[in-house]
Amino acid sequence: MATVEHSDGMLATAPDGGVRRRDFINIAAVSAAGVGAAATLYPLINQMNPAADTLALASIEVDVSAIQPGQAIKTIFRKQPLFVRHLTPAEIQAANAVSTGELRDPQTLAERTQEGKAEWLVTMGVCTHLGCVPLGAAEGENKGAFGGYFCPCHGSHYDTAGRIRKGPAPKNLEVPAYKFASDTVITVGEVA
Structure with missing residues (x-):
């Protein structure tokens, strides 16, 4: 078939299914876009x-060998406070x-806690109301009306199991994924 030149200078082939120059330019422009x-x-x-620094904090190990019954420690996990508490038999019984x-967010x-390790409570140290850091992990801090944690920002009280008992917080303190790597080391975060 013969090629016909249009008034705009474009070439077209006969209607036998061949590609016209204009079609090729349109396809090339759309592809480039x-x-x-x-x-x-x-x-x-x-x-x-x-970020890479956040991924580096995907998991941490916490040595709990020095935490005596009735004591707790604060550490940092994913740029937020983490509480690890060694519950006494009386605290376990009370919980x-x-x-x-009776609980707003019912959990036993x-x-x-992990099976066979009820004496170890691992929670994020962030109040579920507006994200303040509750007191009660350090020696001498106010533990609230239920002996666990107390948020000084708006008055939320948590019991020894980190469960909300009084105040505006809607949920219990979050328990992150964790496992015992040994009897004295807890791995918090990405656990398989």
Whole structure:
């Protein structure tokens, strides 16, 4: 078939299914725009990935050998406070004596601790109301009306199992994923 030149200088082939020059230019332009859009969007999407320093904190190990019954320690996990508390037999008994029907966020102590390790309570040290750091982990701090933790910002009281008992907090203190690497070391975070 013969090639016909249009008034705009473009060439077209006969209607036998061949590609016209104008179609090729349109396809090339759309392809270039798609590559440009992908090149622009990749950095924008990639910046939403966690930073390397955050990934380095994906898990931590906490040595609990020096924590005596009745004591707690504060450490940092993913840039937030973490409480590790060694419960006394009296604290365990007090936590187990509470009916879950009385609780705003019903959980037993067994649901908040590892099986066979009920004396070790691991919680995030962040009040579930507005994110303040509760008192009660350090020696001499106010432990609230239920002997656990007290948030001085708005008056939330947590019991010895880190469960909300009084005040505006809607939920118990969060229990992160953790496991015992040994009898004296807890791995907090990414646990398999």
